[in-house]
Amino acid sequence: MKILLVFDFDHTIINDNSDTWIVQCAPEKKLPNGLQDSYEKGKWTEYMGRIFTYLGEQGIREDEMKRIMIAIPYTPGMTELLHFIGQRKDFFDCIIISDSNTIFIDWILTHANVHAVFDKVFTNPAAFDHVGNLTLQNFHLHHCAECPTNMCKKKVLEDFVARQSEKGVQYSKVVYIGDGGNDLCPVTFLKKGDIAMPRQGYTLQKRIAKAMAFINSSISAWSTGTEILSRLKLLLE
Numbered sequence: 001m002k003i004l005l006v007f008d009f010d011h012t013i014i015n016d017n018s019d020t021w022i023v024q025c026a027p028e029k030k031l032p033n034g035l036q037d038s039y040e041k042g043k044w045t046e047y048m049g050r051i052f053t054y055l056g057e058q059g060i061r062e063d064e065m066k067r068i069m070i071a072i073p074y075t076p077g078m079t080e081l082l083h084f085i086g087q088r089k090d091f092f093d094c095i096i097i098s099d100s101n102t103i104f105i106d107w108i109l110t111h112a113n114v115h116a117v118f119d120k121v122f123t124n125p126a127a128f129d130h131v132g133n134l135t136l137q138n139f140h141l142h143h144c145a146e147c148p149t150n151m152c153k154k155k156v157l158e159d160f161v162a163r164q165s166e167k168g169v170q171y172s173k174v175v176y177i178g179d180g181g182n183d184l185c186p187v188t189f190l191k192k193g194d195i196a197m198p199r200q201g202y203t204l205q206k207r208i209a210k211a212m213a214f215i216n217s218s219i220s221a222w223s224t225g226t227e228i229l230s231r232l233k234l235l236l237e
């Protein structure tokens, strides 16, 4: 049986937030105040959609966005970790569950030549429309009260594991690597023997500490991809 590795994207694989990084495309690298302040809790894709429309109106085109997005730094040690996983696909299946979008993630993974490491990328579908504006959709509908309207990462993980199981693929262990508040919900899906890996000092680690009654997996905080790599090597012994 393989091990399933589940990665968040922003502040986990890359060392910043792709959705806020895109603002560097805007004139003077900032948004008008009304737009900047228009976020409503839980409605992240609608908010990003307004930002993409604004960037389109400013004449920002696909090639310019791509040039800026591929400059986002990977988290230290992360590309080495991903190359290692890529060489051990006989032991690991590997997926991303992210609240970013398909276009940004494709650009950034392809630029570092690590796209093939991932069996699946679950994120909000994005596309450039006929006038060249980037448009965004919610990933799915769900009934989780804890998560933003567009995505419950626990449901994504649950559904993936169930579909794999129907195909006869069972996992010996699930390892969840993330940093953010929206990574807590999928961590509560983990069973005894699974591993939650929250980034040291980030929101997920604090949220886990307050939610211990709901968590059955072991917990192993990390600061670099190198640390994750050495722990994965131990799992292969």
Ligand SMILES: [Mg+2]
Pocket: 008, 009, 010, 011, 012, 178, 179, 180
């Ligand atoms: Mg994140």
Ligand SMILES: [Zn+2]
Pocket: 144, 145, 146, 147, 151, 152, 153, 154, 155, 185, 186
């Ligand atoms: Zn949820």
